[in-house]
Amino acid sequence: MQKLLLLGDEAISQGAIDGGISGFYAYPGTPSTEIMEYAQHSKEVKASGINCVWSANEKTAMESAIGMSYVGKRAMVQLKHVGLNVAADAFINSTITGVNGGLIVVAADDPSMHSSQNEQDSRFYGDFAMIPILEPSNQQEAYDMAQNGFELSEKYNVPILVRITTRLAHSRAGVSTGNKIAQNPISLPKDPRQFVLLPGIARKNYKKLLEMQEAMQEASNNSIYNKYIDGVDKSIGIVACGISYNYLMENFDGKCPHPVVKISQYPIPENHLRKLRNECQSILVLEEGYPLVEKNLKGFFNEGLQIRGRLDGSLPRDGELNPNLVAKALGLEIIEGEAIPEIVKMRPPSLCMGCGHRDVYNALNEALEDYDIGRVFADIGCYTLGALPPFNAINSCVDMGASITMAIGASDAGLVPAVAVIGDSTFTHSGMTGLLDAVIKDAPIVVLISDNSTTGMTGGQASAAKGRIVDICKGIGVNPAHIRILNPLKRLHEENLAILKEELAYKGLSVVVAQRECIQTAIRNKKAAKKTK
Amino acid sequence: MKIDIILAGVGGQGILTIAAVIGMAAVDKNLYLKQAEVHGMSQRGGDVQSNLRLSDKPIYSDLITKGCADIIISVEPMEALRYLPYLKKGGYVITNIVQFNNIVNYPNEDELNARIKALPNRIAINADQIAKDLGNTRASNIVVLGAAVPFLGLSIKELEGGIKSLFGSKGDDVVEMNITALHAGYEFAKSEM
Known part of the structure; x- marks a missing residue:
């Protein structure tokens, strides 16, 4: 056993390595990126020939992982919540094919959209797909679940969804590693x-998937990750999912006076809740995200026990x-520090000084x-930041690749010329098929590909488009x-x-x-070149 | 022993390096640690913070409760003030006074200085100047860390160990330079107390 200081993302990566993984498949997306990056920096991964090459998008990643599972080996797909939308077709169908090698x-x-367009809750995907969901409450559980998840997947013949949120993904803590599985x-x-x-x-x-549901429920009821912790004050019982368990315990210094059900494995453990x-x-x-458990407990008519949470305003809905x-939901008193002085101003993110996107927008604004x-x-x-002053240059940002296809639709409706602004990595992720639509009708649009030869916003990962765009x-x-x-x-x-x-x-097009x-990558590459000299 | 630290600054100013040095020292001392960071979009020239928690007992939350932080360490003065709701009564603010002005409505320089001066418990340091005098402007974040040493519950020796663990692979020169920066900040803090 070794103790490592790891981000939640890194703990998952190390857990998968120790759990006998043969392939990591992913497209960069905050807050999931560091799972793949950790694997790419691991000597162990390199020595064992484990795949750790970025995929073109989340769908291709998911399908490659299904292919690896077909061959009997263990694979993991890592994506951000909206990436699961891109991979959803393959993901949902993989629950019908079932697995051969374990698939996570x-x-x-x-939640709170630190780096995203929405805060959708991936547990609903797991529920919809009728597969077990694991939701670690801390970095150690993140490691353990990645390591043991493959076995669970092989046992129930379905992929396993591991759901984390930003705070766990990007927070570091000590993690004890376990045995290595071949x-x-x-x-x-x-x-x-x-x-x-x-x-x-x-x-x-x-039908097999449906027949398996009872066994999955049984597994949840008996899971080591789910617990009923008794308390003397029964005026209220608390259900704490994933990392919300930590926020609860923080308020009571680990000794909550109320009975608590800790949930980190789904289907929702029926025995503890009963x-x-x-x-x-x-x-x-x-619960972090949407009120999944709360809604289930309330039921349609909400005529039973009083259920509090995000739906009744005890906690914010978003x-x-x-x-x-x-603390507020529990009526505990918190003495906050001094308010933020008025002199403090917002400091939103902005394009770097010397960034090519700046020159692109300066030229485009003038041309228009x-x-x-x-x-x-x-x-x-990164170029989505062109929506902010001083550029105020763009009018939409919806999903990966939508620039080109929205421009097509707008030009169909008579907005001519329409302009699409897309980065190189986003173009190969989901822009190419849209461009084919534009070619077929020779749509009167200008597709401006702002090619910085990297996947910039997530920290400069390899771009599948590099040197290939034209x-x-x-x-x-x-x-x-x-x-x-x-x-530019x-x-x-x-x-x-x-x-x-x-x-x-x-x-025309x-x-x-x-x-x-x-x-940023130019500076890094320059430094690296200097080092090797 | 339990200490909750808010680290603040602007993306790219090196607050994660400060966190890593403290983290290394804490791990060497067998303390429990949790450190929440900011990655992704908000890094690009925006305000960034990290919640760093050390304790000799297991830690639950990755986030610090408002009104409970023992200290705020900031490499930029306006950013130090942003996290005051998190500071407990009697908690200390250790901040660089060199302003990073990348927004159009950045506050007036003198008003901001006055606001920092008005904080009851603070170490306000010109870390950029001290780092420059030492011959390495890039070490100003470590100078700020040095100024926080009296409040960390870790000794200067233990933090030197953290610097050695973090920068060891970059060579003795880098380690020495950062240790010198750490001491310079520490001496300043002692002279202010």
């Missing part, structure tokens, strides 16, 4: 048609929990001066005469402006590729 999907949710040998499924989801086979597989209901006069539910919110405002559809990445656009069928390349530098502003103006005036390396 880690979804890192971002990788599985290659062994194909006993039934060669297990993964063939023709309706006739899918119906049989689905006991809580029988013993207590009311129930307070603490945003992440913290010790103060839990001849047109009405409101025609720039952007995408997910060839990809040609291959998809964009007229090479309207694929223009510019170098201040001194080339006039030149770049002219190119953009020409393409905006063109009544143009792709403008603005190529300059991310200033």
